[in-house]
Amino acid sequence: MDINSIKITIKNMYQFTNIQIDALNKKVNINGKNKDITLEKIEQLLGIIYLWKNEYIDNSKIDGESFKIEVMDNETVTTFKGKNKFPKNYNAFKKWVGEL
Amino acid sequence: MKNYDSEDTKEFYQFLDNLIRPREVINKKIPEIIEAFVDYYGEEMREKITDKFNNAIILFHIMPTQIKKCCQKASDGFKMHIYQKISNLLGLEFRLDPLFIDKLDNVYLSYLEKDNKQMIQDIIDLYDMQEYDISEIKEKISQINPLLNDIDDFENHVQKYIEIMSIPIDQINESYDDNILDDLAGILDIERKTYKIYFYLALIKQKDTFPKPIKDSLNKVKTLMDKYDSIYSSDFHYQLNLLEQKDLKIIEKIFGDLSGENDGLIESFSSIATQLLKDENTAKWIKKQIMQNRQEYLKTLNINIDEIDLQTLKNILPKEEDVDNLLDLKDTALLLAVKEIYNSMELHVKNLRDLKAQFPVYDEDYYALDGLNSTYLGWQITSVFKADDGLKEKGLIMIYQGKSIKHLDGTIIHELNHWLETTVYPYKEEDEIFNGYCGFDEMIGHIYKGEEEKPKLKHKEISYEKFNEIINEKITQEIVQKMHNNGIYIFNFPNYSNIKGSSDYEFYNFLIDEFYHEFKDIIIKSRQTGGVEKLKQEIDGESIEQLNEIINQCSDNIDALIDSDVTDYNQLANLLTEYKNISNLLFQQIKNKQTSKHKVKKLNNFN
Structure with missing residues (x-):
């Protein structure tokens, strides 16, 4: 796998979710709790987000939810972020997070 | 609705019925809500409050699965309420810990199985190591039984709602209670x-x-x-x-x-x-x-x-x-x-009709898209909708139920206050974007002109979002407290209502409490008359920027810890102390600068 690490944050007024994936060592930290993660699971995430735009922002809405995903390989950091606007398969992403 | 002897039980049933007809409830309550806001902000704000709330529409984007969750929560809430009554009757302190609840569940099960002997034993278990009087327990059974019967009735009532919402259209038949079918006309799980x-x-x-x-x-x-x-x-x-x-x-x-x-x-x-x-x-x-x-x-x-x-x-x-x-x-x-689902649900048909009456250009597609998005957006949102139709901008307040129905009143007031504090700057006919502020937060949106392509929006680098939300939640809780003290409730009722604890925002009160109390009038006024720029004019701008930075930094560092499954409490405590100290210093700095400012003003007036 070419990915080194992935950082995910999801914020809404009720909860903050912070996920840090160490792809090289197949470890994930979810809100402070460490566990193992399979390459398959990481690839599943990449398959969900790979065609996302870098930014989805709607500043005409207050409250709601914001997210940020940073994917780091050897050369680049690809960032996807959003606030109250989401890619159409965002539910698939939330489901993936829930299954972690 | 059944006639119940118990006022509490009646209130819970009403609460459940209100959950499935939120538009009617809200519309009926708007005049009282306006009065609650006027009571808080003052008579001079009446015109603005009335105008704003007449240009707002509160949508409940509920899908059948959401209603099911609400019903289940109401059922659980009702059960705990009865359990508390039973505990009081037995002279026991009611505790929400799982072991104690399990024991109460055993009492309930024995009641359902009509096993009186076992029920007495289960009640004795509740006393744990404490002393009890068996004859007193036997005497109290006659008071406990009707309460347990109330739980059974309520669960059966809720179960019917849940069943109705799970069956396909072509399987609804006459065997279902007519009253419930009428109540839930159109709400079907498809x-x-x-x-x-x-x-x-x-x-x-x-x-x-x-x-x-x-x-x-x-x-x-x-x-x-x-x-x-x-x-x-x-x-x-x-x-x-x-x-x-x-x-x-x-x-x-x-x-x-x-x-x-x-x-x-x-x-x-x-x-x-x-x-x-x-x-x-x-x-x-x-x-x-x-x-x-x-x-x-x-x-x-x-x-x-x-x-x-x-x-x-x-x-x-x-x-x-x-x-x-x-x-x-x-x-x-x-x-x-999604449109088909919404068109089959009376709740949404009414929502859309009201929307179109106020916003003629707002169509089914927008409604469906907002509904789709609101599955992602968390549980509530205030949105400004502006169309190129010569009409004023409108506030769309979209609320889901289910997350915290004990805080429903607070949820609605929180969003209405956001809308009240929203000001859209004047714009020209040819403009494609509108700007404005909501409290201390910026607002930018597209002016709907019916085209697909939308211009890119430029956002400010520094966000005042968290600062804004913390203050909004403080104001909300004050309004709700006053409202409830005056006997005004929207969905909640005295035995089923929480004001504090609805969000993570109040966790950060420790950073701004003193600042808020010292400068409350200026804060509230500036949120209505210029936003954070106005606040910076009234109170030293540099200090406000520093305070905002502290809030953002604190939030970035601490959000993960407070929601963590393995909180390092020492680390958290140290960080909190550090940030508290910084905010204290900032507060003193602001106070000193304000004092100097007043002295200078006095001197200038004197000269």
Whole structure:
């Protein structure tokens, strides 16, 4: 796998979710709790987000939810972020997070 | 509704009934809500409050699954309420710990099984190591039984709602309680079925453009559909499920899952994917993913590229334009499905009618899209909608129930206060974007002109969002407290209402409490008359920026810790102390600068 690490944050007024994936060592930290993660699971995430735009922002809405995903390989950091606007398969992403 | 002896029980039933007709409840309560806001802000604000709330519409974007969750929560809440009463009757302290609740559950089960002897034993268990009087317990059974009967009644009542919302349209029959059918007219659970139907219809429309394996699978679906008069019948869906498990795996793999949540392998041939492949700045992993998906597409269709020539391959590969059209069709199908669900639910029909009366250009598509998005947006949101129709901008307040129904009143007031504090700056006819502020937060939006392409919005780098929300929540809780003290409730009632604890925002009160109390009048005024820029004029701008920075930094560092499953409390305590000290220093700095400012002003006036 070419990915080194992935950082995910999801914020809404009720909860903050912070996920840090160490792809090289197949470890994930979810809100402070460490566990193992399979390459398959990481690839599943990449398959969900790979065609996302870098930014989805709607500043005409207050409250709601914001997210940020940073994917780091050897050369680049690809960032996807959003606030109250989401890619159409965002539910698939939330489901993936829930299954972690 | 049944007549109940107990006032509490009556209130819970009313609460449940209100949950499924939120529009009626809100509309009825608006005059009282206006009075509550006027009571808080003062008579001089009456005109603005009334005008604002007359230009707002509160939508409850509820799907049947949400209502089910609400019913379950209400049922659990009612049970705990009765358990508390039973504990009090027995002279025991009611505790929410699982062991104690388990023991109460045992009492309830024994009651349902009409096992009096076991019930007495279960009650004795509640006393644990404490002393009890067996004759007193036996005497109290006659008071406990009716309370347990109330739980049973309530659960049966709730269960009927949940059942109604789970059955297909064609299976509702006369055996269901007429009253409940009337109450829930139109609320039916057709989510799963509707998405699938439209998805398949969209694909079948284009089936001749697909390679043979896909076309063959779609023909099987069409053949099945043709056999039924109604494609909503449960038998059709049963047969469709069987077909999917046997013959239609290829559809899901190629086109994505049937809820429309992901687009499958075919999206790797879209124009977006092709553009990313051509762009040298695209990350390697993205290019790799696109190529992998393309190869997997060919493999799924049993196409071996080593065995065919380039021209044949070119003919087999999906064309960019066709793929883009298909993905658009899928989006349309999803939208149609959501619209159909909303049109079948009385709640949403009323929502949309009210919306269109106030915002003529706001159509079904927007409503459906907002509904789709609000499954992602958390539980509540305030949105400004501005169309190019000469009418004032409007506030859309979208609320889901289910997360915290004990805080429902607070939820509504929180959003209404956001709307009250929203000001849109004047704009010209040719403008495409509107700007404004909501409290201390910036607001930017598109002016709806009916076009697809929207101009890109420029956002400020420094966010005052968290600062804004903390203050808004403080104000909200004060309004709700006053409102409830005056006997005004929207959905909640005295025995089922919480004011504090609705969000993480109040966690950060420690950073701004002193600042808020010292400068409350200036804070509240500036949120209505200029936002954070006004606040910076009234109170030293540099200090406000520093305070905002502290709030953002604190939030970034601490949010993860407070929601962590393994909080390092020492680390958290140290960080909190550090930030508290910094905010104290800042507060002193602000106070000193304000004092100097007043002294200078006095001197200038004197001179």
